Amino acid sequence: MLDEAGYEKLRLDMVARQIKGRGINDPKTLAALSVVPRHLFVPERYRPESYEDHPLPIGFGQTISQPYMVALMTAALALKGSEKVLEVGTGSGYQAALIAFIGCSVVSIERNPDLARKARLNLASAGYGEAVTVIEGDGTLGLPAKAPFDAIIVTAGAPKISEELKAELRGDGGVLVMPVGGLGLQELLVVTRQGRDFHTQNLGSCRFVPLVGRDGW
Numbered sequence: 751m752l753d754e755a756g757y758e759k760l761r762l763d764m765v766a767r768q769i770k771g772r773g774i775n776d777p778k779t780l781a782a783l784s785v786v787p788r789h790l791f792v793p794e795r796y797r798p799e800s801y802e803d804h805p806l807p808i809g810f811g812q813t814i815s816q817p818y819m820v821a822l823m824t825a826a827l828a829l830k831g832s833e834k835v836l837e838v839g840t841g842s843g844y845q846a847a848l849i850a851f852i853g854c855s856v857v858s859i860e861r862n863p864d865l866a867r868k869a870r871l872n873l874a875s876a877g878y879g880e881a882v883t884v885i886e887g888d889g890t891l892g893l894p895a896k897a898p899f900d901a902i903i904v905t906a907g908a909p910k911i912s913e914e915l916k917a918e919l920r921g922d923g924g925v926l927v928m929p930v931g932g933l934g935l936q937e938l939l940v941v942t943r944q945g946r947d948f949h950t951q952n953l954g955s956c957r958f959v960p961l962v963g964r965d966g967w
């Protein structure tokens with residue numbers, strides 16, 4: 751079993767090789783991945799693999815995403831540190847913790863109540879219990895009561911871009927990052943809103959578990 755210093759060494763090595771080494775240079779993203787203890791978001795038996803270059807099971811057929819994919823999505827949000835952010839797909843809570851580390855307030859929606867409960871415990875044990883609110887429900891419905899959001903991140907693969915979520919973006923530069931495509935393979939899309947105009951950028955192929963719900967699978 752590794753101690754905290756051992757995990758920190760693995761974490762910094764992960765950032766150097768898998769994240770910086772693949773061209774992600776956003777300082778806030780790099781700082782967050784260097785500090786947030788990913789091993790506290792992973793089931794105990796997988797902890798030694800926490801900082802390896804692949805997703806890991808978190809139970810209920812779900813996963814904590816590959817560190818590189820988490821970093822790519824975080825960097826795509828282009829956060830300054832004071833934004834109001836919505837996440838759909840809390841999973842382990844790790845992605846939400848990174849965004850909270852950057853200084854944003856985060857509301858995260860998870861459809862599986864057991865995962866939502868576990869994510870709250872993970873967030874509390876890592877010190878982000880106050881900064882992140884985890885809500886149980888279908889995130890494809892958005893969260894109109896708390897909209898607009900400066901940024902929205904969807905961490906499960908959707909069949910189409912959500913009109914609901916687009917409508918909840920702040921009008922002047924709100925950003926939505928979401929994987930869209932088939933059940934096996936998706937494209938990572940970044941949608942930026944300017945009033946009624948939406949500009950879409952494709953960051954390339956990715957593989958996510960399905961977004962299940964009214965506007966999902």
Ligand code: SAM
Pocket residue numbers: 812813814815838839840841842843844845846859860861862865887888889890905906958959960961962963964966
């Ligand atoms: N962001 C997570 C993390 O940091 O561990 C990883 C998310 S995991 C790849 C996808 C998650 O999305 C699963 O926990 C799944 O239960 C959840 N999910 C799927 N459809 C959903 C929906 N409609 N609303 C909310 N959560 C959903």
